Amino acid sequence: MAHARADVNPRSAGSGPAAGPMLAARDxxxxxxxxxxxxxxxxxxTFDLDQGEFIGIVGESGCGKxxxxxxxxxxLVPPASVTGGSVTFKGQSMVGLTEKDLAAIRWKxxxxxxxxxxxxxxxxxxxxxxxxxxxxxxGVTSREQxxxxxxxxxxxxxxxPVHLKSxxxxxxxxxxxxxxIAMAMLFTPDLVIMDEPTSALDVxxxxxxxxxxxxxxxxxxxxxxFVTHDMSLVSHxxxxxxxxxxxxxxxxxxxxxxxxxxxxxxxAGLMEAFPxxxxxxxKLTGIPGSPxxxxxxxxxxxxxxRCPKVMARCETTPPDLYQxxxxxxxCFLHEGANGLATVTQGEE
Amino acid sequence: xxxxxxxxRLTRHFKIGGALSRRTLHAVDDVSIxxxxxxxxxxxxxxxxxxxxIARLLAKVYKPTSGEIYFQGQPVSAIRxxxxxxxxxxxxxxxxxxxxxxxxPVFRISHGILRGLKLHRPxxxxxxxxxxxxxxxxxxxLTPAAEVLQRFPHELSGGQRxxxxxxxxxxxxxxxxxxxxxVSMLDVSIRIGLLNMMTELRDSQGVSILYITHDIASxxxxxxxxxxxxAGRIAxxxxxxxxxxxxxxxxxxLLLSAVPDPRAPLTITAETDRGEPPRVIDxxxxxxxxxxxxxxxxxxxxxTPELSRLAPEHDAACHVARSGAEVxxxx
Numbered sequence: 001m002a003h004a005r006a007d008v009n010p011r012s013a014g015s016g017p018a019a020g021p022m023l024a025a026r027d028x029x030x031x032x033x034x035x036x037x038x039x040x041x042x043x044x045x046t047f048d049l050d051q052g053e054f055i056g057i058v059g060e061s062g063c064g065k066x067x068x069x070x071x072x073x074x075x076l077v078p079p080a081s082v083t084g085g086s087v088t089f090k091g092q093s094m095v096g097l098t099e100k101d102l103a104a105i106r107w108k109x110x111x112x113x114x115x116x117x118x119x120x121x122x123x124x125x126x127x128x129x130x131x132x133x134x135x136x137x138x139g140v141t142s143r144e145q146x147x148x149x150x151x152x153x154x155x156x157x158x159x160x161p162v163h164l165k166s167x168x169x170x171x172x173x174x175x176x177x178x179x180x181i182a183m184a185m186l187f188t189p190d191l192v193i194m195d196e197p198t199s200a201l202d203v204x205x206x207x208x209x210x211x212x213x214x215x216x217x218x219x220x221x222x223x224x225x226f227v228t229h230d231m232s233l234v235s236h237x238x239x240x241x242x243x244x245x246x247x248x249x250x251x252x253x254x255x256x257x258x259x260x261x262x263x264x265x266x267x268a269g270l271m272e273a274f275p276x277x278x279x280x281x282x283k284l285t286g287i288p289g290s291p292x293x294x295x296x297x298x299x300x301x302x303x304x305x306r307c308p309k310v311m312a313r314c315e316t317t318p319p320d321l322y323q324x325x326x327x328x329x330x331c332f333l334h335e336g337a338n339g340l341a342t343v344t345q346g347e348e
Numbered sequence: 349x350x351x352x353x354x355x356x357r358l359t360r361h362f363k364i365g366g367a368l369s370r371r372t373l374h375a376v377d378d379v380s381i382x383x384x385x386x387x388x389x390x391x392x393x394x395x396x397x398x399x400x401x402i403a404r405l406l407a408k409v410y411k412p413t414s415g416e417i418y419f420q421g422q423p424v425s426a427i428r429x430x431x432x433x434x435x436x437x438x439x440x441x442x443x444x445x446x447x448x449x450x451x452x453p454v455f456r457i458s459h460g461i462l463r464g465l466k467l468h469r470p471x472x473x474x475x476x477x478x479x480x481x482x483x484x485x486x487x488x489x490l491t492p493a494a495e496v497l498q499r500f501p502h503e504l505s506g507g508q509r510x511x512x513x514x515x516x517x518x519x520x521x522x523x524x525x526x527x528x529x530x531v532s533m534l535d536v537s538i539r540i541g542l543l544n545m546m547t548e549l550r551d552s553q554g555v556s557i558l559y560i561t562h563d564i565a566s567x568x569x570x571x572x573x574x575x576x577x578x579a580g581r582i583a584x585x586x587x588x589x590x591x592x593x594x595x596x597x598x599x600x601x602l603l604l605s606a607v608p609d610p611r612a613p614l615t616i617t618a619e620t621d622r623g624e625p626p627r628v629i630d631x632x633x634x635x636x637x638x639x640x641x642x643x644x645x646x647x648x649x650x651x652t653p654e655l656s657r658l659a660p661e662h663d664a665a666c667h668v669a670r671s672g673a674e675v676x677x678x679x
Contacts, residue, residue: 060535061506173395202394202562202625207606229535235610259610273536275543275565277592277607284569286540290505 020091021048022190022223023072027085030064030071034079039294041067043247044085051190052221054214056234056255058270059244062291065227066115066195068244072225073112073193074102090190107134111184113177115196120180121168127154127179128164134186153182157212174205178212185216192217193225198233210237232274235259243267246292246302253327263329265309301331309333349384351421352556353406353440353524356380358415360401364629374628375401377580378415380655383524388550388557390567390588392603393577394625399560402577403528406558407442408433420523438468438520445529447509451501458497460516461485468520484515487553489545507538511545518549524556525549531566543570565607568592573661576600579628579636582655586662596664598641598677605678635667643668643677 030042042064049055059065070076072087074094087094089110097105106112114120122130131150140146151161157178168176177197184192194213198206214237217224226234234241234255241255243264251264262268269287276282289306292298298305304314314332321328322335360376376398383389391399404410406417408424417424419436427436444450451460461481465472472480478497485493488511501509510530517525527546531539547570549555561567567574567588574588576597584597595601628636635641635648647667655663656670669675 060537203564203606203608204394204602207608230608231536232608232610235608270536271610273540274610275540275563275569276609277565277568277604278609281568281589284540284544286544287537288541290507290538 020088022051022090023049023225024088025068025072025085026088028068028071028082028087029084030067030076030080031083032080034295036295038083040083040297041080041247041294042071045244045249046085047242047249047252049191049223049225052217052223053240054217054224054226054238055240055242056231056238057225057227057242057244058229058231058234059250060229060291062246062294063244064247064294065229065244069112069193069195069225069227073106073110075112103137107184107189108138108187109189110191110193111187111189113180113184113192113194113197115199121176123168126165126167127171131164131183131186134183138187149186153185154179156185156216157182173200174209177201177209181209181213181216185220188220189222191223191225193227195227196229197226199228199230206233213237231259231270243270246297247294248302248330249321249328250303250331251327251329252321253329257327263324263327263334264303264331265307265333266303269306269308349387351382352385352387352419353383354381354418355402355406356416356418358402358405358417359413360398360405360410361413371629374580374631376405377628379577379580379582381575381582381585383556383558385523385556386550386554387573388546388559388571389573389575390559390561390564390571391575391577392561392564392567394562394603396579396625396627397577398580399577400528401580403442403526403558403560406440406524406526408436434468439523441517441520441522441525443510443513443517443525443527443530446533447506447513448533451509451512453501455500456497457485457499457501457504457512460512461497461519464516464519480519481515484518485512487518487549488512488515489541490515505538506534507542510534510542514545514549518553518555522555524558526558526560528560529562530559532561532563539566540569546570564592564603576603579625581636581652582663582665583637584662584664584666585655586659590659590662594659596658596662596669596675597637597666598643598668598675599637600664601675602640602678635665641677643675 026046027044028042029040029044031038031040045068057065067080071082074097076082082095128150132146135146150164154161154164159175159178163171171179198209201209210233226238228234238255240253241258242249243251243266245266251258251267258267262271273284273286275284287306292302300316301314301319304310311332319330319332321330324334358376358379362373362375363370364373365371379402391402393399405412427433458481461484462477465477465480481497482493485496490496490508490511531542534542543566546557550557559567559570571588574591575585576583578599583599584591584595591600592604595604626636633652634650635653638644638648645668653665653667655665657663658669666675
């Protein structure tokens with residue numbers, strides 16, 4: 001199936017290749033103002049994303065992954081706000097843009113697919129009407145164009161265009177999530193941001209949606225930021241993987257590398273916690289304890305209280321991100337390391 | 349194996365639609381399962397496959413449309429008096445999916461446990477109840493138990509709260525705990541601890557557990573037997589390792605092939621299934637998986653397949669598998 005890159009954009013801003021990466025986050029920090037003082041939910045996160053790249057961001061609940069994504073898309077609302085760092089998208093700084101500037105970018109250059117399509121779609125409007133709203137907001141007024149493109153994107157995600165007349169409650173969970181993705185494709189954006197789009201789906205529907213996303217990405221070449229708590233889900237789809245813990249990047253590297261030889265004890269622990277249906281039945285240990293309260297983070301390494309490899313200095317000094325063979329890892333084990341050591345734990 | 353609970357052609361239908369469009373949703377049809385003493389049985393399937401309806405039937409939240417549940421040989425439908433109902437509820441308690449909404453937030457942890465004890469074990473004195481509460485919190489690994497008793501739910505993490513759910517169930521000296529997706533809301537690193545706790549409870553307390561899950565991989569780590577449901581019927585059941593190693597039903601094969609496994613290479617094949625499970629409304633006879641099944645034969649469209657024994661203790665409801673042909677539909 002070959003779909004032409006839709007040229008329904010009247011202001012057809014030639015998204016010329018800007019110098020440098022398409023998206024660059026530099027020391028991005030987000031704080032929530034609470035009664036107990038500010039809580040740093042995202043702590044100096046830095047990463048680049050190139051045209052057509054797929055990055056997976058994984059971590060447990062409360063690790064800041066969704067907040068990071070909201071900060072990138074400029075969707076934060078008080079009490080959360082960006083307190084430091086920058087986000088540059090196609091050469092333009094995102095922090096501090098007005099709602100009007102943002103409205104011009106959203107859907108057209110950057111789309112966001114939310115976790116729960118049930119809540120993200122308007123329940124009292126048909127799917128087609130919601131597609132129409134998004135297109136009209138960007139100046140597409142021709143009825144044929146709207147109808148044509150709406151049917152086209154729905155076909156792209158494997159849904160019969162008759163469902164343009166359907167309301168969200170008439171679709172299954174998988175179809176709702178697919179139609180959200182179809183909506184994100186209306187203008188063939190350069191970046192699609194996804195926040196746990198498959199978490200409400202069953203494994204079979206989940207895999208089929210992932211394959212669909214990957215096929216669309218290969219066809220249209222957009223970049224993807226994919227946030228999930230399920231590391232195994234992105235293992236076959238993302239180019240790079242960012243593991244977050246307690247608001248910070250714990251490890252960032254090529255997905256295959258992170259899976260095959262995790263450097264951070266937390267990444268290693270996450271791997272060991274996944275039950276596998278193939279191969280021998282290993283004894284699983286999980287990671288004891290729970291993530292820290294971000295209002296009172298540990299003084300040293302944030303993972304130290306749960307870490308099986310903890311050393312004396314981990315309790316007192318927070319580690320930096322260290323470079324090991326193109327991977328970044330926040331752990332003293334790899335300070336000035338030669339990249340040979342990998343940690344494994346809980347093996348029997 | 350001593351049998352603890354058995355269901356015989358357990359069926360539950362729901363009436364849906366208005367007065368003019370009466371239709372029947374077949375949530376559970378003809379489910380016959382057996383749970384032994386000291387056994388963890390996993391009930392796996394996609395949402396809408398009827399697994400939670402079975403949990404509610406076993407807990408007597410719903411009455412079966414037809415069929416019967418036998419607990420320790422006695423029909424459960426015969427339970428009438430308040431005393432007998434309380435006794436059954438204590439022997440077969442439930443643990444729920446969402447630890448954030450299943451514990452009353454305005455009371456301390458002690459409240460739920462002590463209340464259950466007062467209701468179900470009135471013979472205990474006040475100090476005895478407290479000692480019992482401390483014992484069950486210890487059993488689920490919440491220590492120091494005396495201190496945890498005084499905490500409020502919001503002071504505990506999701507994993508800890510789910511352990512409180514198990515402690516409340518254990519206080520009733522249950523024979524069978526019906527756990528409906530007990531770990532699906534928890535973070536990956538926390539889940540394993542809870543799954544390990546379930547196997548410890550089986551071994552140390554001799555309790556049986558019906559572990560309801562959509563995560564078939566986790567079933568492998570706790571369960572002795574696995575039952576796979578599809579659209580309200582049992583597709584396949586057997587010892588967990590047998591079912592995972594040699595699944596006989598095409599649906600089980602599909603389910604297993606879809607489990608993401610970072611350790612294995614991805615196979616995107618042309619025939620990768622993109623269907624969804626049906627809502628079973630006024631079904632006609634025939635296999636409910638036939639629309640998605642690449643192996644479907646004529647018989648599958650006319651006759652509903654019954655479970656047949658294909659290996660020791662290993663059954664599947666598939667015409668093709670029963671005919672002796674090798675089933676390789678997915679994966």
